Amino acid sequence: MATDAEPDVRARNPDVRARTAGAHVRAHIDRHFLAFVSWPGLIVMLAVTAVPFVITIGMGFTNYNLVQPAWRFIGFANFVALWHDPQTPRIVFNTLYIVIGLTVLSTALGLLLAVLMRTAFPGIGIIRSLYTLPIMTAGIVVAITWRAMFNNQAGWVNYFLGLLHLPQPLWLGDPHLAIPVVIIASLWTAVPFQAILLFAGLLTVPRELQQAAEVDGAGPVRVFWHVTLVHIRPVLFIVVVLRLIDGFRLFEQIQVLTTGGPGIASTPFSLQIYNTGLLYQQLGYAAAMGIVLVLLVALTVGITFLVLPRRI
């Protein structure tokens, strides 16, 4: 090829002498190939993420809304209003309740499932792949299906509870049960997800290490706690952080399942921002909430970084 930029290659190549303008351009592209192929992706990415992100931050300091086109900077007024908003404590509580509840439960149950997935018997391969199906299911399907399951009259959950002579609560109408319902529905996809990743992590634990501990007289629980669990720390850390981040973005499992209610009993930031900005069109105020949400995500992930061991 005559398009190569490096002199030693070019010297060996007789076509180079007949170089045209086109070839010149091609040589230029070749020399900066990596930059050429990365910049379109980077530019598009900046355009759809970094630019909107910066604008959201700016908007948080304005009184912008879609009703009156005139707007101005109002400093920290949105944040002050948010601080005094009687709904704010509940929204923060709901957000953290959902995120932490979901992360802790899904990781613990996912770890159990991952250990079980290591059981060797015929058919385990099929069982493992059946467990991945909820992960692939659209969030809206999860939301609708669990809305039906927890339905008061036609729902299966209360029907089975009735068969067992257990109380049949008004799941979606009880402010104390709405968030547990959201967590249960989300666990349905989150547990298999954590399990698949942790299972991949468990495969990296050297057998010899576990056997050596057994030879030294450690029981299975101690081997698991002191050898296996220590060895999968990096995976465990990633899985926890991913779940935290996903928990903050949970939307349809709340908007469609509980509609954030009763009242605002199960409304987290993601839904409150949507309601404020896109239903009530107070974009400035919604953007301020968005900034607080990003800070909350950063704080939570930051604390996890400090608290959770991530090295073997």
Add this chain to the structure above:
Amino acid sequence: MRMRRRRHGILAARILLLLIGLVLIGIPFLWILLTAFKYPVDADASPPVFISPLTLSNFRALFQDNYAQSLLNSVIITALATGFTLIVGIPAGYAFARGKFRGRGFFGSFLLFSRMVPPVIYIIPLFLFFHFLNLIGSFTGLTLAYLTGLLPFTVWMSASYFQGVPVELEEAARVDGASRLRVFFRIALPLALPGVVSVGLLIGMAAWGEYFIPLILGGFGTEPATVGIVDFIGVDGSSWGPMAAGALCLIVPVFVATLIAQRSLLEGLTSGALKG
């Protein structure tokens, strides 16, 4: 002997737990499957009816109400978003893997950061832009908005696959006079293809199941099935039949893809998170 019996007991207990878990996983799917083919009377019955006469009336109700158009919109948006993301993202992933260009460090930390930010942060300004550019409810606008989540993921994932391609192979081809473009298409891309396929499948499924973005930026005529299905939540919340049928239409293509490409998907799912 006692030891052996105990080991059998443990094995049986583990299998039993796995099967119980599988039942818990399966119940919502069973609800969808049964309810989709029930008459409205049985679908909304209280207490629930499990065995009942079968009908296709729910699907008929769905398709009379424009759900076919919604499904078609889903296919179009999924194809556009997946295709565009791969075209822009795969070469960027390659560049990122091979390193040594201006802006690489910034690129990397940006990829991680963008994953942390909840999508609503991006969507509010996009809603405004699209409002002024008249892109609300257009496939162009939706495709651009879908990139917010899909593109960083694709760049990051494909970079990890390209890192698995030995540089020596590429250098050998370069010495033989191949251009970098040719090296990319003839060596790097074919060798990383299994990974690229699993990235494609994962983002395709993510695009197919996306709800939040089209809820805000979609419009009449471009609304995908994930948003269209919500219209069947009646005011009194009781038209479960068509909703289950709609849900079935949404999960069947994904399940078929999962079962065909499960190896590739599992590989993508795990390496995506663990390398990322």
